[in-house]
Amino acid sequence: MDIQVFLIQVLNSVQYGLLLFLVASGLTLIFGIMGVINLAHGSFYMLGAYAAFVLSSLTGSLFWALVLGTVLAVAFGYLLEWAFFSFLYRRDHLQQVLLTYGLILVFEELRSIAVGDDVHGVPVPAALSASIPLGSTMSYPIYNLFISAACLVVGALLFLLLRRTRLGMMIRAGASNREVTRSLGIDINFVFRVVFALGVALAAFAGMVNAPASSVYPGMGNQVLIVCFVVVVIGGIGSVSGALVAALLIGFIDTFGKVFLPDYSGMLVYLLMAVILVWRPEGLFRQRAA
């Protein structure tokens, strides 16, 4: 394959990997800190994409759609944790699986009632609609680069939050030892609510920012969800850095897999997971789960 095609695939891999990272980081945090297995996480991605569609139609600007959408997502996450998810912490994994599965059905149908089942497109803002030439024959859409850049920025903010702020310290403390954190007087319920809202916002943002590049359609959440599970398993539950490595790995394998083995590309990711589990049953970056 020539260098231009290779470069395009590398850029696609990075873009896909970074999007996966945003969604999976929320999933792994919720898992690692609250011990909740949340099948509805893919729905947040889907809801983000639809929100981008609705908000950009209303405001006429993708930028404002992103801003408003993120704020709404945080508020939605906060509310959802208080109204529903806080009841899940005491339940065993089996019940969590089924309860969040029920939530998927509810979200899908509510969306269907509110916005319908059509496939939609979200217009790329004019400023980002050009393409950069790569060599003499090929070009790459600037908006796709923007997606990767946006994800990188958000990812960097996430790392900063976790490593450099007091809130981040409380979150990491809550991850390694819930009881001790509670006895130190830190309001663990507040931390949980924040983590959950953060997870929702990350997934929704990924859906929003990617919406102009892919289309917005029912069921888009499900596909993302399962791949994110693989990311979390490979990266290790509770490890955000593990999620980054795993997501990029999967981004590359999936993208190049589609080029070289189109019929089998769907399975490659799971094959990777099988290989890694045989080698390391606890994931690549073991983390002490809460």
Add this chain to the structure above:
Amino acid sequence: MAEALLAAKELTRRFGGLVAVDRVSLDLHRGEIHALIGTNGAGKSTLINLLAGELAASSGTISFRGEALARLRPERMARLGVGRTFQRSNVFAELSAFENCRLAAQARLPRAWAVHESAQRCETSNTAAARALDTVGLSPRGRAAASELSHGERRGLEIAMCLATDPHVLLLDEPLAGMGTEESRQVLGLLRSLRDGRAILLVEHDMDAVFAVADVITVMADGSVLASGPPERVRNDQAVRAAYLGETI
């Protein structure tokens, strides 16, 4: 003296920067009660977990009947005939005391794949379970659910389950914890009677009990062995006295 049934040589276990067990060597001989004492955090429970195969050693060897063992797993140690009790009672809460013992007795029975044979009618395991319960004096409580037993009874069930597997080596992790004087005396009497033909490792805090029943005592502090030998020698050892300054041994 006969070779050790279970022996540890230079056994070490690290957790990151912490050395929980530091080059500990220990022999367990048939017909001997070997007590292991030390303050909290001395590494006693870690050592038992190493010997039982629950934890992998960072370095050092464990030998069974003179043969060094590699890749230890709990089920493998149990099948070799090394039984253990847990510091915090670790029973099957929903089953009755009798069923707990019967399940234990079925662990080493052959032909696990014989799915047409009813477990309840298995004479071998029923007899073994009844005998184990009787040895610890819990026969009258056989039908009670394990969750309904008193603390002392549950400690007794711990021992009974271990006995039901007919072990040659017993690793007992604080069996007397939380027991009253009378119950403790009964358990100590039981241990003396079990000594024949078996090697017993007894981790305990109760000094009176230890000195009453042990043939050999090993004292641990901060992961390593301070002293080891017959009770009187250990009682008079300088290092031990220094570590236990103020405690009446």
Add this chain to the structure above:
Amino acid sequence: MSKARPGLLLLALFALVALPALTGKFYVELVAKIMIMAVFAMSLDLLVGVTGLVSLGHAAFFGLSGYMLVLAAPDKYAAVSLWTSLPLAVAASALLALVIGALALRTRGVYFIMVTLAFSQMVYFVFHDTRVAGGSDGTYLYTKPQTNIGSWATFDLANSTHFYYAMLVLLILSLAFLRILLASRFGHALRGIRSNEQRMRALGFNTYAYKLAAFTIAGAIAGLAGYFSAVQFGFVNPEMLSWHQSANVLLMVILGGMGNLIGAIVGAFALVLTQDLFSSLTKHWLLLMGGFVIAAVMLLPHGLTGGGLAWRNRLRGARGG
């Protein structure tokens, strides 16, 4: 066993036997479908309710078996023999379960749930993305399997009533087999693993081997159900292997009550009938379904038959010695 139970079971059995004489073809076919799902659910109960292994990928074994039936026909319109194609299909499911189980059981808890989900997705993609058996469109089974033994024409799977009674026999035999299994030392060991795996290992049980055996047996029985599901519908498509199917059967088990097998049967009836009811009410019946799932799990944590509790009480009533 509580006093009411044997009487209720006999009554239910009588009702099932008498049903074709009392109702029309629609209900006969519906209940036959439910009985197939009940076998599927019981196989999952063996994993979840008895051994404590929450698998979110059980549909893989259900669907593979159906596909094996369709693939076993040498050409589109030829009929295969039930007696050769059924063992083949079940063996395929068992083999897949053995392979997936060997890998997945290296993980625990939450990892295990996700790994089973991901493996079944892999199987889904094999049938969805490749040319094997029609890809995402699926394939039809044009002729039902023949049941002749030599020249003796036994029963006709294309006949609704024959098929119904065959499924009833299947249900009873599966239930009987699983009951015997659970009463054996093997079955007791599985329950012990669910109760306290660490203790089981400390006693000398090779819990990995037991779990793998249970996983394989469960996969084989799921294959049994999947085969006949394909026979009944005359059609296989990748949705048989989807995680929605896996979640569906998991819901049946928890709805009915885990660990006592009867709960799985009750759950299958309850869920399929509820789905039928909701879908006839509104286009957006999935919304009702979602609400129903949430309500059921919140309000009936032990399921309709009291699941684990019933098992505990029953054990207390039957002493050994």
